[in-house]
Amino acid sequence: MSDRAAIGVDVGGTRTRAGIVDQTGQVLMRTERPTETTAGTKGIIAVVEDLLARDADMDVTVGCVGIGAAGFIDEARGAVTFSPNLVYDDPSIRDAVEARSGLPVVVDNDANVAAWGERTFGSVRGTSDLALITLGTGIGSGFVINGRLLRGYSGAAAELGHMVIDPDGPECGCGLKGCLEQFASGQAIERMGREAVEQDPRSSILAFAGTADAITAEHVARAAREYDETARTVLRRAGRSLGIGLSNVANIFDPEVIILAGGVLGAGEAYLGAARDRFVAMTEAQKRRPMRLDVTSLGKDMGIIGAAALALHETTT
């Protein structure tokens, strides 16, 4: 008899990635395609059908589908109610995918499914209280509390990136000023990198990028790896701001562990070390218990594994 498995779909800004995931969290088969920014639902259906067409050779039976996507999600309806960069041609993703696949479908926020994946298959599996923070162009978050995901009354919770940590800070795309995202994300590093080369045009940030307008967080990280002090200063500033965010998470949620994920971790120790140092210093100043701070153990498949884990959980209980 074959084991029950799930398809996990990770709807990213540029790529929609999917995989068949077994009950131990292994990704048995993968597929991906460019995200259709004006027909998000169609793109999801395409990867699901692709995997279903190929699962016949496998020792598992796909019994459900999990989908993680950016934005506010009404998980009761399986619909994305607000998405920054993506149009869903069929707003009830769940109904559309269920109709085409014949399988039960679960839709949730990308950081939520990642948090659930960590809880199910990560290094702290089984914990009841976990915080996951995704550090990319923006900052996302997912929280497991009392063993359940924090979704909020209308699916708009866990927007840690838009927690204000300095009311006089830079304007954020969300409409507020001084959000954590404006201090500690990839876009913040990019902005601070541009500002820094105005003061220090000899920084290798500028050499790598060519022009100030072309500077990305990646250029800042590359310059920092080559000991460019201006770049390292930018990353340390961003890291220290992240440390404030982590302290706020400790004071608000007191999770067993905080897990970090996302591309900005590639900026390396100047960033992550500064975050950890500030977080530990703040925790010690408050005489709080030391809190475990980890980097995701699920790697690039975090979104696929998390979406599958949530589907396996929510369609069997």
Place this chain on the structure above:
Amino acid sequence: MSDRAAIGVDVGGTRTRAGIVDQTGQVLMRTERPTETTAGTKGIIAVVEDLLARDADMDVTVGCVGIGAAGFIDEARGAVTFSPNLVYDDPSIRDAVEARSGLPVVVDNDANVAAWGERTFGSVRGTSDLALITLGTGIGSGFVINGRLLRGYSGAAAELGHMVIDPDGPECGCGLKGCLEQFASGQAIERMGREAVEQDPRSSILAFAGTADAITAEHVARAAREYDETARTVLRRAGRSLGIGLSNVANIFDPEVIILAGGVLGAGEAYLGAARDRFVAMTEAQKRRPMRLDVTSLGKDMGIIGAAALALHETTT
């Protein structure tokens, strides 16, 4: 046959108040005594025994005891693990009170029990997602998420007052800088009142207090009620900071409702109106749904009713 009721105990910094509460949230009988700051457990036992000695005349049977106290609580052990101003002569409050009363006992943080009281008997009873913020000398908070209290892995969650909202802000007694409590609490209003009269010695804040050192939040509130512009400016600043805290609560928790409680609400509309205005402006800037913001409907009995409600809930399920 008599109905099941609970004793609720509210351990405050100066008074320990208790009452017998029935299943509809009515307080049938009350008692109180000064809090014994070096023998907290003994003081709790005294009020419980006082009420039990008098309950014979009543139509209800006291079946359990709930206790709300400041600090970090290990609710599994029924013990206060950290308390700012109070020494518990017997650290396992639950075991001590159970031994003396013969009743099952539940111990939790004072803001947690207040949140549970709101959920059970307040104006939004039955909601699954609620935030309660207590505005006193300090700022406390309790959160109901997915129908359960947020306690955290070690009972140290829901410390919203120590969420940093400005890293360059004043030092906080907790060891951090720029905590919400340093901008929006009674002690913040007191500090800002003292600072304000240095600039404006003709403010009636000073006239009411006599000397700058004697200024309390109450003097600032009184001056504001008499249209002292310096006092009103202090309260508006504090209120606007509270608005930032409310926006952070919306972004992190997305509760159905945020309920405010505590003595600082007596500062009136200069404070509360500024908080509401800033919160609404931030919510609108983000295009978030309008969020309900209420003041507690349980009044001064909030702590007693909440502790009793939690005991009735946790000892019957």
